[in-house]
Amino acid sequence: MNIAIREWSKEVIELFIDGAPLPLLNVIRRYSLAKVPTYAIDEVTVVSNTSAMFDEMLAHRLAMIPIRSEESVDRLLEVDIDTCKKCSLDSDERPSKDLCDKCFVNMFLEIEAHDNEVTVYSGDIKSEDPYVKPVYDNIPIVVLAPGQRVALEIRARIGRGLEHAKWSPATVSVTRHLARIEVDKSLCNLCGKCVEVCPKKVLYMNGNEIRIRNIFDCIICRQCVQVCQSKAISVDGIDDKNILRIESSGSLEPETILKISLEILKRELMEIRSFIEELKKGGGS
Numbered sequence: 001m002n003i004a005i006r007e008w009s010k011e012v013i014e015l016f017i018d019g020a021p022l023p024l025l026n027v028i029r030r031y032s033l034a035k036v037p038t039y040a041i042d043e044v045t046v047v048s049n050t051s052a053m054f055d056e057m058l059a060h061r062l063a064m065i066p067i068r069s070e071e072s073v074d075r076l077l078e079v080d081i082d083t084c085k086k087c088s089l090d091s092d093e094r095p096s097k098d099l100c101d102k103c104f105v106n107m108f109l110e111i112e113a114h115d116n117e118v119t120v121y122s123g124d125i126k127s128e129d130p131y132v133k134p135v136y137d138n139i140p141i142v143v144l145a146p147g148q149r150v151a152l153e154i155r156a157r158i159g160r161g162l163e164h165a166k167w168s169p170a171t172v173s174v175t176r177h178l179a180r181i182e183v184d185k186s187l188c189n190l191c192g193k194c195v196e197v198c199p200k201k202v203l204y205m206n207g208n209e210i211r212i213r214n215i216f217d218c219i220i221c222r223q224c225v226q227v228c229q230s231k232a233i234s235v236d237g238i239d240d241k242n243i244l245r246i247e248s249s250g251s252l253e254p255e256t257i258l259k260i261s262l263e264i265l266k267r268e269l270m271e272i273r274s275f276i277e278e279l280k281k282g283g284g285s
C-alpha cells in the first residue's frame, strides 16, 4: 500500500491511498463522522432571557458551536460514552457525580445591553476549563436590544456524532476513486465542450488534443462525458486508488480525527478476533 499526503493543514487532511479498497476507507470515513467523541453543548439552564429569541432557539444555537476538544483527547477516550449519555437524562440511571465530572464542563454566558444594541458572540461564553471552549470567538448567537439580557448556565458534554451531529468533529468526510480519463483522438472533433463544462478545470485544449491538468482534481461527475456528442471521452474510477478527505470543525485536528477513527476500528476488530479465538478454544459452536 502506498500513501501520500495531498493536503494537510489545521482544517483538512487529504490522503491518496493506493492499494486499499474503497469500502475500507468508507468505514474510516463513517467512523470519523459518527464515532469519534468530542465536546458539545448539551444542557442550557436559562437564568434570564429577555431577548427576542426563544429559549429553545438559544439552546439550539449554542449546541451548534464547535467546542475545542483536542487538548482533552485523553479524557474523551477515557469516559464510557454510553454511561455519559445516561448522565444527561437526569434519571435514576444517572451514575455517580465523580463520573459526571469527567464528562461535563461547565460554562456561563451573561451579557446585558445597556444603552446600545449588543451582539452576543461565542467568544462571550466563559468556560471553567480553559482548554474546552468555543473553537471560534466570532460566531453570533443573539442580538440584544438596549435593556435586554441573557444569563445562561451551560454544560458541555462528551458525545459522538452517532447520537447527534453536533458532536461530529468532521464537517466533511469523503472518499472517492482516483479518476481515469481517456480521450479517443479518432473520435474527438476538438469542439472544446468538455473543457467548458468541467467544474474543476481538469481538462484543457493543447493544440489538437485534450489534455489533463491534474487528475486528482477530477470528481468523476462525468459532465464532460454527457456533453461530448462524439462519445470521444470516457471517465472511470480506478479500483484501489482512492482519496480520503476529512475536514475538521476545529474541535479536533484532522489527523487526530483520523487517528481516533482508526483506533476505534482496530478496537472493534480486536473484539471480533477475541470472540473468534474464544470460539476456537471452546471447540466452536
Ligand code: SF4
Binding pocket: 183, 187, 188, 189, 190, 191, 192, 193, 194, 195, 210, 227, 228, 229, 230, 231, 232, 233
Ligand atoms: S467534447 Fe468530446 S469531441 Fe468535444 S473536445 Fe471534448 S472529447 Fe473532443
Ligand code: SF4
Binding pocket: 179, 181, 197, 198, 199, 200, 201, 202, 203, 217, 218, 219, 220, 221, 222, 223, 224, 225, 235
Ligand atoms: S468527470 Fe467532471 S471533473 Fe472529471 S474531467 Fe469530467 S467534467 Fe471534469
